[in-house]
Amino acid sequence: xxxxxxxxxxxxxxxxxxxxxxxxxxxxxxxxxxxxxxxxxxxxxxxxxxxxxxxxxxxxxxxxxxxxxxxxxxxxxxxxxxxxxxxxxxxxxxxxxxxxxxxxxxxxxxxxxxxxxxxxxxxxxxxxxxxxxxxxxxxxxxxxxxxxxxxxxxxxxxxxxxxxxxxxxxxxxxxxxxxxxxxxxxxxxxxxxxxxxxxxxxxxxxxxxxxxxxxxxxxxxxxxxxxxxxxxxxxxxxxxxxxxxxxxxxxxxxxxxxxxxxxxxxxxxxxxxxxxxxxxxxxxxxxxxxxxxxxxx
Numbered sequence: 001x002x003x004x005x006x007x008x009x010x011x012x013x014x015x016x017x018x019x020x021x022x023x024x025x026x027x028x029x030x031x032x033x034x035x036x037x038x039x040x041x042x043x044x045x046x047x048x049x050x051x052x053x054x055x056x057x058x059x060x061x062x063x064x065x066x067x068x069x070x071x072x073x074x075x076x077x078x079x080x081x082x083x084x085x086x087x088x089x090x091x092x093x094x095x096x097x098x099x100x101x102x103x104x105x106x107x108x109x110x111x112x113x114x115x116x117x118x119x120x121x122x123x124x125x126x127x128x129x130x131x132x133x134x135x136x137x138x139x140x141x142x143x144x145x146x147x148x149x150x151x152x153x154x155x156x157x158x159x160x161x162x163x164x165x166x167x168x169x170x171x172x173x174x175x176x177x178x179x180x181x182x183x184x185x186x187x188x189x190x191x192x193x194x195x196x197x198x199x200x201x202x203x204x205x206x207x208x209x210x211x212x213x214x215x216x217x218x219x220x221x222x223x224x225x226x227x228x229x230x231x232x233x234x235x236x237x238x239x240x241x242x243x244x245x246x247x248x249x250x251x252x253x254x255x256x257x258x259x260x261x262x263x264x265x266x267x268x269x270x271x272x273x274x275x276x277x278x279x280x281x282x283x284x285x286x287x288x289x290x291x292x293x294x295x296x297x
Contacts, residue, residue: 025086028266032088035059037095039088040135045104045127050111051120053104053127054084057135061098067138068100070176070285072128074121076148076181079197080109093265094145097280100137102128108154109197114206117165121153122163125257129173143176143283147262148230151182152208154237158219159211174217175286178279181222181261183230184238185209209238214245219250220282222261222275229258252278 040055061068071094076081082105093099106120125144132139144154154177155161161171185207190197198206221239223232235251242249254261254273264273 031268032092036092039169045124048107049109050105050107053102053124055057055135056095058095058098061136067136068098069098069141070128070132070137071143071145072102072125074146074150074153076150079149089266093276100135101164114198114202118163121157122167141175143178144174145178147180151179155179155182155184155208158216159208168283171215176217178221179221181224181227181230181258184234186234198199212241212245214247216247218248223253224256224258224261225253226256227258
């Protein structure tokens, strides 16, 4: 996508936002169809008010013999904010490709600091695995997906296996990981609030790059080359480490900024970059069971 096209698109979007007095994400969701899925909202996976999730069930599922692929999506927000309702456009996008989608909330700072939100993420993934068949999903085709802070979380779940182990799962129970604009190697921390979110005694344990062993599930990592929020070098270094350990990893570059990398999953912006197509190709390229991964042997 050219900068001119993106600039014109943003100008139209900003004008629309001004006219309707709504946020960009509200506008995107308002333009998101509801015909491609049925949703189940506010399902509890734990006792906290932030331990709730929404499920998007495709109206036209892409079901194999065992059911639909399952994608658990974790949004970003600097580990400080975010709400699952804002990501209906992501649920719709993935459901439109026949995938069962789970979008959890999780505890954020200041209510919680690292590693509490990682514990939430692992519990939510176990919830999705246990209940996938109820919604027509295949728990052996379980993918983790995240944007920004959410990408850090799914990468850490896949590399530091103790979070999955604590919930009765193995790293090979994950069929693949989809990371968009993720911070995977972001020390030293550059702000006081990040230093409070990641206290010094556990700070190193927050970096996915330090846990790569060669037993990771396949990974698909997207980079916005115009990203000024998360240094694209995070993805470069993380992918290099995965490759060094002979893990399967694919890196895709897009001429997009941080938010637009995810925004192109929405119906109004989908034509401007093939991010959704590329994610769907990745998910559909692993029809075999996750349990076939060598780490399960």
